[in-house]
Amino acid sequence: MKQSYFDGGLGSYIGLQITNVLIVIFTVGLGTPWAIVRSYRWEIEHSVIEGKRLMFNGSAGSLFTHWILWWFLTMITFGIYSFWVHIKVIEWKTEHTYFVS
Template structure:
């Protein structure tokens, strides 16, 4: 998908059109490698490092995404997510699993909060 942006330069009074494209430039082998590494880290640490795997894989996806000519950047950290993960786990336990229905939404909100544009 692409969007055209018309720009008029005030000093020369010239008008030109810039094409703003959206695309993903990550590769399949990179994705497989990051996914395997994330899975291994999660399994070897018995799930303790799952937040690190999430931030690693999500960061790779976001850092390879361009929306209308602007590259996205993920600035979340595994330590920041780990604190939330402990809180969410605690809420799930004390609500006998009911909070787990909101866990996906809480994680998506955290991801969105830590996603910005590079330029």
Template sequence: MIDSYFDGGLLQLIGYKLFGFLLTVCTLGIGAPWAIWLIYNWEINHTVINGQRLYFDGTVLNLYAHWIKWLLLTIITFGIYGFWVCIAVKKWKTKHTHFI
């Protein structure tokens, strides 16, 4: 059986999370998709499953486009679609995650 592991470090995670938080706060939330993308990209690119490294090909612009669509759907449905946004984000993340 081939090992699965994560080779990212704690200091890297703290740095990415802190940068993402500051980016989101300093841009009044506009930078949130970029912060989310940074963390997903780091997390996935440091993951190995059954000896195969994962890579992430999602882009910030693609996430922004989806983010705007999800925001509009949430507004149009008076917040109801907001319950499905976390599922939509997971689907987007999964769609752009591949084995090398």
């Protein structure tokens, strides 16, 4: 059986998160999808499952269009749709994750 492991390091994680916080602050929250995609890409591309490395091909632009729609639906439903947003983000993340051949 092939091994599964995670090869991300603390230094790169801290640098990533500092950059993400700055992106969100300087864009007054509009950069949140970019920060999310950067975090997902780091996490997924440092993961190996049964000897196969995972890759992530999601783009911030793609998530941004979904993000605006989900935000709008949350507003017009007085927050009720927010219960579905986390599930939708997981679906989007999964659709853009694959094994390297």
